[in-house]
Amino acid sequence: MKVNEIILYKVQMKMRNPFTTSFGTEQDRLFLLVEAKNEEGISGWGECVTSERPLYSEEFTQSSWHMLEEFLIPMVLKKEIQHPDELQEKFNMYKRNNMAKSTLEAAIWDLYAKSKGEPLSKALGGVKSTVEVGISLGIEDNVDDLLKSIQQKTDEGYRRIKVKIKPGKDINVLQQIRNNFPDIPLMADANSAYTLKDIDTLKAMDQFNLMMIEQPLTAGDLIDHAKLQKQIKTPICLDESIHSYEDARQAIELGSCKIINMKVGRVGGLTQAKKIHDLCEKENIPLWCGGMLESGIGRAHNMAITTLSNFKLPGDTASSSRYWDKDIIEPEVVVENGQLHVPDRPGIGFDVNREEIKKNTIEMKVFR
Ligand code: OSB
Numbered sequence: 630m631k632v633n634e635i636i637l638y639k640v641q642m643k644m645r646n647p648f649t650t651s652f653g654t655e656q657d658r659l660f661l662l663v664e665a666k667n668e669e670g671i672s673g674w675g676e677c678v679t680s681e682r683p684l685y686s687e688e689f690t691q692s693s694w695h696m697l698e699e700f701l702i703p704m705v706l707k708k709e710i711q712h713p714d715e716l717q718e719k720f721n722m723y724k725r726n727n728m729a730k731s732t733l734e735a736a737i738w739d740l741y742a743k744s745k746g747e748p749l750s751k752a753l754g755g756v757k758s759t760v761e762v763g764i765s766l767g768i769e770d771n772v773d774d775l776l777k778s779i780q781q782k783t784d785e786g787y788r789r790i791k792v793k794i795k796p797g798k799d800i801n802v803l804q805q806i807r808n809n810f811p812d813i814p815l816m817a818d819a820n821s822a823y824t825l826k827d828i829d830t831l832k833a834m835d836q837f838n839l840m841m842i843e844q845p846l847t848a849g850d851l852i853d854h855a856k857l858q859k860q861i862k863t864p865i866c867l868d869e870s871i872h873s874y875e876d877a878r879q880a881i882e883l884g885s886c887k888i889i890n891m892k893v894g895r896v897g898g899l900t901q902a903k904k905i906h907d908l909c910e911k912e913n914i915p916l917w918c919g920g921m922l923e924s925g926i927g928r929a930h931n932m933a934i935t936t937l938s939n940f941k942l943p944g945d946t947a948s949s950s951r952y953w954d955k956d957i958i959e960p961e962v963v964v965e966n967g968q969l970h971v972p973d974r975p976g977i978g979f980d981v982n983r984e985e986i987k988k989n990t991i992e993m994k995v996f997r
């Protein structure tokens with residue numbers, strides 16, 4: 630297979646509501662799409678999950694644009710590719726920049742699956758035709774607003790509720806949630822807002838019967854998480870500390886977590902995600918697929934990876950309408966009773982809505 634043409638799109642889309650985490654608030658998404666065309670003119674698509682600013686990780690949309698334009702696209706354009714698994718090793722000559730690498734790899738995975746006439750989920754080794762999903766709710770100024778959202782999303786059938794927490798918006802919030810919803814599957818994501826000095830607060834969270842606490846301590850840390858896991862009953866789930874197979878191996882060996890949030894962008898692509906998946910399956914560490922406020926293209930990729938067998942917990946891939954008035958794929962992603970039906974058409978299995986992409990594109994570059 631040869632990629633004859635690559636198009637890089639810089640896309641701006643406004644979310645229906647602001648989304649607040651311990652590191653900031655986001656409403657205007659600025660992200661990239663990659664379209665990779667083969668000799669027959671078939672297109673594969675990938676979405677870059679960066680934000681405009683490097684708040685979640687060191688990558689940001691403009692850094693990914695540069696990585697793709699300057700370094701990654703020239704490595705694949707017009708080159709013979711037998712299988713997308715080859716790309717990981719090629720890209721590894723450059724350090725990190727995982728979200729940029731993942732974007733181009735995702736487009737080529739989609740193209741590969743389409744050229745074989747196979748759904749992406751199958752090409753990845755997926756075994757499920759439906760996947761269970763939950764929803765991630767941001768920090769609210771007013772807890773009553775959060776409680777209302779939880780009621781609504783629970784009524785809609787979402788299989789677990791994830792709430793964002795930070796110091797001062799934690800025990801009190803979780804207590805009120807549990808007072809109103811004693812039995813819902815509930816978890817909390819701190820996005821690295823605590824240190825071991827907050828041990829009393831972190832221990833106090835054990836009383837809420839959380840499915841897990843996600844990334845309580847510093848991004849990248851494994852050692853302190855291992856210390857913390859020994860002192861709390863609630864399973865720790867790592868997000869911002871896992872960027873590679875090696876990170877996952879070391880986290881498991883150290884006992885830094887009992888669960889991993891898989892974000893394909895964060896680990897540098899689907900090939901690396903599969904490797905981590907297989908390791909975690911062997912080590913009895915369940916996975917779930919995290920979200921990064923994706924448009925439909927990213928959602929479609931997330932659905933595909935979630936069909937692998939060790940994705941045992943509901944992920945973040947909610948309906949398109951969670952964030953978008955109008956998504957850029959057709960049909961849009963619709964969660965029914967907390968489940969997604971994975972498409973059985975080739976590749977990502979959704980049509981991209983070119984008109985909608987055009988409307989939201991602020992910059993574009995064609996590579997031939
Ligand atoms: O930590 O999981 C996170 C969104 C942006 C950055 C980091 C995170 C998140 C989410 C989003 O929790 C969930 C979603 O896409 O719905």
Ligand code: MG
Pocket residue numbers: 818820843844868869890919
């Ligand atoms: Mg997280």
